[in-house]
Amino acid sequence: MRRCHFNFMLKLFCVNAFVAILAGCASAPLTTSGSLMSYDGLAPAEGIVTRSKLRIDKADILAAKRVAIVPTSFAAARAELTDQQRRVISNAVDRSVCIGLSDRFEIVPPGQGADLVVHVTVTDVTVTDAAVAGTSKVASAVPMFLTGGASHIIVPRIPFGMGSLSVEAEARDMQGRQKAAFVWARGADILTSTPRLSASGDAYDLAGEFGADFSKLMITGENPFDKKLSMPSAHRVQSALGGKPKYAACDAFGRTGVPAFLSGKMLGAPPEWVDDAKPVSE
16 A cells, blocks of 8 residues: 555656646747758657657668767857857757767768768757846755755746757768758756856756757667667766767867866856867877
8 A cells, every 4th residue: 555655656746747847948949040951851759848850861870880070050149148158058069969979870070981970050049047047046055055955855946037959950971961850949947957157058058958869869760759768878977077088089079077067067157167168189
C-alpha cells in the first residue's frame, strides 16, 4: 500500500512539474533566415518545451564519418545584444555542436576533406531581463540562507523577462547537397533554466540545449525528441570540466570549465564574464 501511495505521489509530482514548466516557459518563434539551401520536406518534431522542424537523409548521414563545422552566423538583428554577447552565444552553439557530434563523427577543420559540412544560423533571440533574473537569483538563495544551507527547496524563476533562442542548421555533403535540416526554437522555463544577470543569459544556456538536440539528430538519423536519456560520454564529461576535447578541431571554439559553470549556475554570472569564446592554442 505504501509503495502504491509513493508511486502515485511521484507521478503526481511529475505531472505538476510538467504543467509548471509548460506554464512558465518563454515563447520562442520558429524563425527562418533563408540560410538553408532548402526548406522543402521539413516535418514538425516537438519536444516537451522545444519546437522544431526537421528533415534528414538517414542513410547518407549514418554513412558519413568526418564532419567540419563552419562558425555560426548571427542573423537575429532585432536582439539588443552587444557584439561580444552575440559572439559568445554563437560560439556556445558551435562548441556544443562540436562536442556532441564527436560522439560518432571525426571533427576536422573546414576545408580538410569532410564528408559533411555543418552550419548553424541564430535566427532570433529574446533577451533576458537582467534585473528580473537577478531578483530570481536572490529569491532562490533565500531558503538556503534562512536555513544555514540546509534547505534544498527549488524556487521557480519569476515567470517574466525570460529569454529564448531560435536557430536553423543544416548539413551538406561535399557536392553541396543538403543532407539534414533542422529549424529549432526553445524558451527558458521557470524550473530548469538558470537566471543569469545578463541579456545573453538564457540564449547562452539554450545554445547548449540546441547543440545536444542537433547532435542526437545527426548521430541517430532520427527525431532527437524520440530518444531516451543516456549517460554522457567520457569525452563530454571531460570537455564540461574544461579538459581537452576529443578532437583538436573543437578547440577552435574554446573551453569552459568548473569555475565558469559554478559562477554561472550558482551566482548567475553573465556568460560574457566567464566565457571569452576564444580558440585554444597549444
